[in-house]
Amino acid sequence: MAEQREKVLVVVQLSGGNDYLNCIVPWEDPRYQDSRAAVRITEEEVIPLDNGLGLNPGMAAFKDLYDEGKVAIIHGIGYPTPSRSHFRSMDIWHTATPDRVGEQGWLGQAIRQMDPNGSNVVTAVNFGNALPRALAAPGVPVASVGDLDDYGLLTGMAGAAQREQALSAFSRIYTPGVGSGMVMDYLGQTGLDALKGADILKQAPAMYESTVEYPDTPIAKSLKGVAQVHMADLGTRVFYTVSGGWDTHTNEVALQRHLWEEVSTGLRAFFQDLEEHDLGPEVTVLGFSEFGRRVKDHGNGTDPGSGGVSFVIGDQVKGGHYSEYPSLDVGRLIEGDLAYNFDFRGLYTDLLEDWLNLDAQEIVGGNFEKISPFAGAVA
Secondary structure (H helix, E strand, O other), rough: OOOOOOOEEEEEEEEOOOOOOOOEOOOHHHHHHOOOOOOOOOOOOEOOOOOOOOOOOOOOHHHHHOOOEEEEEEEEEEOOOOOOOOOHHHHHHHHHHOOOOOOOHHHHHHHHHOOOOOOOOEEEEEEEOOHHHHOOOOOHHHHEEHHHHHHOOOHHHHHHHHHHHHHHHHHHHHHHHHHHHHHHHHHHHHHHHHHHHHHHHHOHHHOOOOOOOOOOHHHHHHHHHHHHHHHHHOOOOOEEEEEEOOOOOOOOOHHHHHHHHHHHHHHHHHHHHHOOOOOHHHHEEEEEEOOOOOOOOEEOOOOOOOOOOEEEEEEEEEEEEEOOOOOHHHOOEEEOOOOOOHHHHHHHHHHHHHHOOOOOOHHHHOOOOOOOEOOOOOO
């Protein structure tokens, strides 16, 4: 059996606004049926779960993980005074600061606690061509790579170009929100060194052996890269991945189903891979989106809403439902949205304190109610 290493957090960001109502579906509730004349999951399509709820038909592989007791579903997650701006809401999740524009990413601060001197440039690894602000903090290096398999074959010049692209994207996205000075201070301090850890990652694919076949999708490729780096034992504690395209204004039913098929099958392969290598107990996955979507549909899609759903997945997770599904009573909606009933900073506190063994209070800006989804954790 493999020697157990330090605990690892893998983030799967669903960018665009995953529709909570059509993800964890209150399919028996007539108010759901009335609100979604066109954009709803029918009784014939839904995957029955429990508590009068069901899963999107694209989540069959996700149901396998749930049945194994590995999935905590966190209902009604959000924050006070919700924003329907994709940029602002995602920034709130990235910095854990709903009341102001945050200066540091919540995971960047966590990484600094793990490695105060920045001695390991691959303590955090991002898979993607844009550096998430959740990972950004002064003095915290982050390795960033688009495609690990291809990266190992790239020349030094091409690798540098990929890293330049990630830095450029970070600057372009966040300068309007926080100002060029702050962004340039961060990039100027770390420069290409912030992403130089990607060079270390070249060795990971050559060290990797597995019988698990991952789907040929972008998120599955990222999760396979996570597995490769984790199994290379490079000391990485935080991994970040992104699944895009969740802003379902049109063709929602088919699009969301397709996206959940990609994410669910990728996650199932990832956990099968971990199990094959006896590494499951040391890895937890956080799945989140910046918000849910409005209760009423329009045409064949929905607009951004507020209260949403998040997931914590892993061998040491106490599977089941946490918090309460928000009411569909018209009088309890917030401007036509599901009301949030659990502050996401409480979930961050669970992950930071009970999984990564870090001090959460400074990162999340206070004390927040926890749900304690891990075996042995005390609320």
